[in-house]
Amino acid sequence: MELKLDRLTKQFGARIAVDRVSATLAPGVTGLLGANGAGKTTLMRMVCDVLRPTGGQILLDGRDASELGDEYRALLGYLPQDFGYYPDFSALDFMRYMATLKGFSDRDGRARSMELLDEVGLADDARRKVKTFSGGMRQRLGIAQAMLNDPAILVLDEPTAGLDPKERVRFRNLIAGFAQDKVVILSTHIVSDVEFIANRILVMRQGSFVLDGTPEQVVKQAAGKVWECRVETRRAEEMSASLQVANVRYATDGHAVLRVVADEPPMVGASVVEPTLEDLYLLVFSDGNGR
Amino acid sequence: MGTLIEFELKKILGNRAGMVSCALVLAMLLALTVLDYTTAVTRDFFTGEVVHGAEAQKSARGLQEMHAGQLTDERVADDAAALDRANQLGEEVPGLYELDNQQIIDTYGLEFWQQTRAVAEDGYYMEVVGTLDSASPRATSLRDGAEARIEGMLDQGFWGYFRYSDVEKAYWRNLEDGISWPMEWGYMQGWHDVLEWKAFSGLAVVAVCIALSGVFAGEYRDRTAAIVLPTRQGKRALPAAKVAASLIFTTAYWLLLAGLVIGLRVVLYGADGWDLPLQVSQGLDVPYPLTVGQAVVLAYALGYLVALGMSALALLISSKVRSTMPVAAITMAFVFMGVLGLFMTPAAKIALLTPFTGLSYAYDYMVSYAAGPLVADLPTVLAVLYGAMLVAFTPLAMRAFKRHQVA
Structure with missing residues (x-):
């Protein structure tokens, strides 16, 4: 299966939110990285057929998704960024409702719902009203509904928002296991969400893809641009204010070790270190003033 | 489809503002009926005594039966x-x-x-x-x-x-020629009151519209459209299920309301007079050749059609806006502006096409609309208008929902 985005464009008045982006997505996890406002959510909405593109098209195995209609939507699983819910529905009611919308019979929908609620750790809360859920529980419920129909295309927009570290790990493992033969698009600005499970990274800025490749290939773009500097504590604060500092570690001897992302060495004695995806993210989304 | 309709009904019943409005209308109906009955006062023809409440009703019945x-x-x-x-x-x-x-x-x-x-x-x-x-x-x-x-x-x-x-x-x-003479007179207080209260369903329409205000708009407002639309049934069965659930709700509420109006009046005043001519109840200047019973059936069927037409209007507005407020405001204005419009002579005929005034005047007065040689009376025009609203607005509402853009 192949999902092709062909010069996909979305314009809101004079503002271009997504600007002729093209990519061919194969089974596996594609991490879509970008700052807030980069156009990720708009792109996700177009992929999920809830926002009509201004230009371009989405092709599923060569067939236009807009023409496939219900057939295309039947293959989708979508967790939107702003996940709305029905406050008076219990978690099970909500899942049954979504299962019905996804074409399940009531009996099969109930069984599948319970299975997924169990998988996301909500089985014991299945009969509780969604309005009593914490943000993390609602997010897990959202993930469960997206996976109800075992979707061939799973689109997750900021899926880990509100999840605690343990839940994040659980979520990552769930998606990694799920994505063997499915197209998973995981949009996030939290690098660690995709760092270990993505087969491919697309970095989006101002409506366009600015980087595309495997995590290793993408990270290489930052090679030679990540520095480690050992400075006095007072100097560390000055550098943090003026440079793109990925990390500061304060030592007990009054010194600090800074991890700086910059094209040039930030100081004499700075040593080059191996970049990570987070370093690359900082490099791509720096504001041009080194921050 | 059945399961979807069931869930959509659950959502409608979860609209607190709507449910409070519907309950208020029913409470108002009950209170007015009870007040009407208990505060009745008359002077008994046979004893000359002033009697109250149930005794007053009994006395009025006796007098009417004397003229039967x-x-x-x-x-x-x-x-x-x-x-x-x-x-x-x-x-x-x-x-x-x-x-x-x-x-x-x-x-x-x-x-x-x-x-x-x-x-x-x-x-x-x-x-x-x-x-x-x-x-x-x-x-x-x-x-x-x-x-x-x-x-x-x-x-x-x-x-x-x-x-x-x-x-x-x-x-x-021509209509008047259909009345049978000589006319039978008799007691028909229960059905008379049922006919007098037919306009009440015009007010109940407002409560129904408030209840339906969130059917589509609620999905936009609560950001649930983003998860229900990109599903197999999201743009196919779901809009239809929403419309079906809305019309089922309107029907159930309307039946409850009509059942209460009729049931209470019949219990309090009796079911006598069903077969009497409509003129005995509404006046000898009414030209409709109907019995009281026929008029009750027609007036309440018309009220039901008006309720369905207004529900379709509420659904259409709901499908176009992201807030439930405009749905309630526009439908309320539509109902109540009709009452005000009646006082503006040039607009009277248009005002009579709104739910409350229309149902108030239907089968009681000679209100007609002519286009060349064609003439239709108020009930006919109301039936055509609200029937057309039902037929036209529901597909438009479904279409608007299907085409909704999550932005």
């Missing part, structure tokens, strides 16, 4: 003579008009009161003899009197709001 029977020419002539005698006796006693009922009984006795003031104030005599007096000289048959009364109204126009064209006059005369 066929209104033959001989009978109405006797009634006219009785009213004339009452007026004459009143004139012969100096100062009688200054006395109230109790003073007349205390001064001149019960029998004198029964022959004078009780007759003059009896609605039956006012209606029947008043109708005979619509002709000049006084008609000798009730049919001639009724025809003269209707003819006079056709000549005057509708309360000065609008005049009748010749084709409209011919339409109403």
